[in-house]
Amino acid sequence: MSTADLPHHDVEHPAKPGWQLGFEAFMSEHPDLDTLEVILPDTNGVLRGKWLPGSALRKVFEQGVAFPFSLFGLDVWGREVEATELHIETGDKDGLCWPIPETLKLVPWVDRKTAQVLLSMYHRDGAPFFIDPRHVLERMISRISDELGVTATCAFELEFYFFEESDGDWTEQPKPLFSTHLGPARQNMYALSDLEALLPVVDDLRAACEIQGIPADAAVSEAAPGQFELNLHHRRNPLLAADDVVMLRRLVAGVARRHQLKASFMAKPYVEWPGNGMHVHVSMEKGGKNIFAEGDKGRERLGHAINGLLETMPEALLLFTSTFNGFRRMQPGSYAPTSICWGYDNRSVALRVPASSPEAARIEHRIAGADANPYLVLTGILAGMLEGLTAKVDPPAPVIGNAYEKKHKRLTPWMDEAIDAFVDSERMKRAVGADMHKVLGEIKKEELNEFGREISALERQTYL
Numbered sequence: 001m002s003t004a005d006l007p008h009h010d011v012e013h014p015a016k017p018g019w020q021l022g023f024e025a026f027m028s029e030h031p032d033l034d035t036l037e038v039i040l041p042d043t044n045g046v047l048r049g050k051w052l053p054g055s056a057l058r059k060v061f062e063q064g065v066a067f068p069f070s071l072f073g074l075d076v077w078g079r080e081v082e083a084t085e086l087h088i089e090t091g092d093k094d095g096l097c098w099p100i101p102e103t104l105k106l107v108p109w110v111d112r113k114t115a116q117v118l119l120s121m122y123h124r125d126g127a128p129f130f131i132d133p134r135h136v137l138e139r140m141i142s143r144i145s146d147e148l149g150v151t152a153t154c155a156f157e158l159e160f161y162f163f164e165e166s167d168g169d170w171t172e173q174p175k176p177l178f179s180t181h182l183g184p185a186r187q188n189m190y191a192l193s194d195l196e197a198l199l200p201v202v203d204d205l206r207a208a209c210e211i212q213g214i215p216a217d218a219a220v221s222e223a224a225p226g227q228f229e230l231n232l233h234h235r236r237n238p239l240l241a242a243d244d245v246v247m248l249r250r251l252v253a254g255v256a257r258r259h260q261l262k263a264s265f266m267a268k269p270y271v272e273w274p275g276n277g278m279h280v281h282v283s284m285e286k287g288g289k290n291i292f293a294e295g296d297k298g299r300e301r302l303g304h305a306i307n308g309l310l311e312t313m314p315e316a317l318l319l320f321t322s323t324f325n326g327f328r329r330m331q332p333g334s335y336a337p338t339s340i341c342w343g344y345d346n347r348s349v350a351l352r353v354p355a356s357s358p359e360a361a362r363i364e365h366r367i368a369g370a371d372a373n374p375y376l377v378l379t380g381i382l383a384g385m386l387e388g389l390t391a392k393v394d395p396p397a398p399v400i401g402n403a404y405e406k407k408h409k410r411l412t413p414w415m416d417e418a419i420d421a422f423v424d425s426e427r428m429k430r431a432v433g434a435d436m437h438k439v440l441g442e443i444k445k446e447e448l449n450e451f452g453r454e455i456s457a458l459e460r461q462t463y464l
Helices: 019-029 054-063 069-073 133-148 192-197 199-212 238-258 295-320 325-330 374-391 415-423 426-432 434-453 457-463
Strands: 035-041 047-053 065-068 094-099 114-122 151-164 216-221 227-232 261-264 278-286 342-344 351-353 363-365
Touching: 019 054, 035 054, 035 094, 035 238, 047 054, 054 114, 065 069, 065 114, 069 434, 114 133, 114 238, 133 151, 133 238, 133 278, 133 374, 151 238, 151 374, 199 216, 199 238, 227 238, 238 261, 238 374, 278 374, 295 342, 295 351, 295 363, 295 374, 295 415, 295 426, 374 426, 415 434, 426 434
Parallel strands: 035 114, 342 351
Antiparallel strands: 035 047, 065 094, 094 114, 151 227, 151 261, 151 278, 216 227, 278 363, 351 363
């Protein structure tokens, strides 16, 4: 592939000082690189990019890569959403994308020697392009530092399904793995036998995570046949925590293909089985100490942060559940939180405070679907915590027992209501910035309209 689309002019490199050391070491260790994959997550978290020859690595790091700004105005099918005003009406101009040095890694699941690196988008003058979700999160991180003097520590947990690859069009529900047992269908929660049955896949996942430096921890068999969860270690840099999610989803999908499986992070692939969630553990630190761990004052701060998250939850829901399918996960009985509530060590609530030592006091945010954009998910969470820690209002009483049986205000299971709440919210406009606020709202309206135009098999079966 030609490298003619790589820019040839001098602009200020946005990476932190010292980035050259890791880059030069990587080039020295891998002089025989065949292919370089440059990756730009779009507004939906869909990965856009291109493959370049391995010889282009230095040019990419020193001069950047040109991509159109309009990539952030695409719907989930990769189609231009004109209402975003990012397309031909602007001349469809190119921005300049720079690599994120920490994400330069080998790709162990392909045969030819390949490396990949995440990109972020900038204007030609070096200013961040604030419809790039990574920059949206970066700006929120700066806000909590400027306004509260704190940093955030984050860890993600991701659920996904494996099922057998298909040559079909997926109009029929895929058959779950391990669904051929005699007797009733098995949840087989935390079953070692399911991990053992996929031992070659699990081993390859672990090895690929080590090669790519992704801090994956426990792997468990989850609450449905063929459903698994991978936990990531906490990061003291929320940007890197979100980068880990992007890279991990690509890694899991790539390793699965090597074993003739399909990995799906779709929020609700089965009606009768639990959906796939993205749980986020978040604490905040000041001077290297957890501000939620300081006795009564720490517990008070934790409550304030929880209340901020509860107050902003309806208007931030579109950041956590951003796909049409994701709202099917918000139905009662789906193992996802469906009401605006919190509790201690309670997995039926939206905000869980896990049992832990005081030093590890944190909030587990359980709303997001596994297919959501992790940069926007974290932006919404930090925005809610910022609101709460600023307002300093105590939360309502925690839920004890089954939250599904309690009477609390419900999270809407309807995408149109979530869009309206987000679009009408001045707090969300401040959280993500006016440009992203407009673009995300327009994209989601268009996606909802497209699903509304689709006539389902159930309608034909009922009315023909």
